[in-house]
Amino acid sequence: MSRITRCELMEWQTAGRSFTLLDVRRAAVRTADAAEIPGARWLDPESVFSWKDSVPRERPVVLYCAHGHEISQGIAATLDVMGLDARYLIDGFAGWRDAGQSTQGL
Numbered sequence: 001m002s003r004i005t006r007c008e009l010m011e012w013q014t015a016g017r018s019f020t021l022l023d024v025r026r027a028a029v030r031t032a033d034a035a036e037i038p039g040a041r042w043l044d045p046e047s048v049f050s051w052k053d054s055v056p057r058e059r060p061v062v063l064y065c066a067h068g069h070e071i072s073q074g075i076a077a078t079l080d081v082m083g084l085d086a087r088y089l090i091d092g093f094a095g096w097r098d099a100g101q102s103t104q105g106l
Helices: 006-015 027-033 045-054 070-081 092-098
Strands: 002-004 020-023 061-064 086-089
Touching: 002 006, 006 092, 045 070, 061 070, 061 092, 070 086, 086 092
Parallel strands: 002 086, 020 061, 061 086
Antiparallel strands: none
């Protein structure tokens, strides 16, 4: 399992690199934030074993949770074991937003 910094994710976005961006914050946290990183798709972390097989395998997967700790790291580890190139965003959504990076409303 790998990690990715805010700067690296910004570079991937601006360079048009092909990757899957997944928001795996808990539903209540996501709703309270009322925003997400542009291009992200929300998947309920409580249902990871229901959706894990639907994640595209042909490109890297970047996951973010609220702070880049247990949730995104755990799901990235699960996907990594399945053979995917899975990375979690260091400091999660909070770090992204606090650094003034682009977000969009839900």
